Amino acid sequence: xxxxxxxxxxxxxxxxxxxxxxxxxxxxxxxxxxxxxxxxxxxxxxxxxxxxxxxxxxxxxxxxxxxxxxxxxxxxxxxxxxxxxxxxxxxxxxxxxxxxxxxxxxxxxxxxxxxxxxxxxxxxxxxxxxxxxxxxxxxxxxxxxxxxxxxxxxxxxxxxxxxxxxxxxxxxxxxxxxxxxxxxxxxxxxxxxxxxxxxxxxxxxxxxxxxxxxxxxxxx
Numbered sequence: 001x002x003x004x005x006x007x008x009x010x011x012x013x014x015x016x017x018x019x020x021x022x023x024x025x026x027x028x029x030x031x032x033x034x035x036x037x038x039x040x041x042x043x044x045x046x047x048x049x050x051x052x053x054x055x056x057x058x059x060x061x062x063x064x065x066x067x068x069x070x071x072x073x074x075x076x077x078x079x080x081x082x083x084x085x086x087x088x089x090x091x092x093x094x095x096x097x098x099x100x101x102x103x104x105x106x107x108x109x110x111x112x113x114x115x116x117x118x119x120x121x122x123x124x125x126x127x128x129x130x131x132x133x134x135x136x137x138x139x140x141x142x143x144x145x146x147x148x149x150x151x152x153x154x155x156x157x158x159x160x161x162x163x164x165x166x167x168x169x170x171x172x173x174x175x176x177x178x179x180x181x182x183x184x185x186x187x188x189x190x191x192x193x194x195x196x197x198x199x200x201x202x203x204x205x206x207x208x209x210x211x212x213x214x215x216x217x218x219x220x
Contacts, residue, residue, distance in 0.1 A: 051093050052215045060084045060207050068199040069117035072107040078121045093216050099127045110144055110197060117144035117197045123208060128216060136212040144196040
């Protein structure tokens with residue numbers, strides 16, 4: 001073997017030895033590049049269905065704001081929440097705590113001679129699941145109790161006291177005059193005094209009902 005042949009043989013050995021690892025690395029890189037990355041699993045979107053509450057459905061409520069015949073004004077806001085869930089065929093359509101809102105529609109103080117105190121309000125919106133619904137509900141109205149019996153007692157007491165004083169001062173005739181004077185005084189007290197007011201504070205329980213169907217989106 002000549003000198004030049006020996007040098008060529010040695011060069012071939014070096015090229016083959018160096019090419020092996022590089023070839024394997026290249027093949028591994030190509031295999032890695034062609035391997036597909038699994039797509040990230042996306043959470044499924046929530047599903048809903050619509051349930052319609054019929055007209056007449058009862059809504060048991062707990063007031064969250066106060067209403068009163070002597071302090072409320074027409075168009076004042078009234079807030080409340082469901083104190084019990086509304087359930088249809090085993091499905092909770094509206095959970096307890098669902099917020100509702102409305103306005104005062106009438107507020108009348110008691111009169112000095114006649115006229116009983118009254119306050120009325122109606123709910124017209126409902127919030128559920130981040131959505132606001134317009135609702136139609138029955139008017140809620142509260143009226144003070146009559147005070148005629150109490151007024152009659154005031155007048156009778158006044159007449160009795162007047163008669164006693166009149167009898168002391170002027171005998172029988174004085175008693176009659178005293179009764180008249182005492183009765184007039186009692187009547188004056190009634191005229192100067194207003195009757196009972198209607199006041200409902202936060203936490204008071206009231207119940208209204210739907211006067212039109214209401215369709216709610218319910219998560220399933």
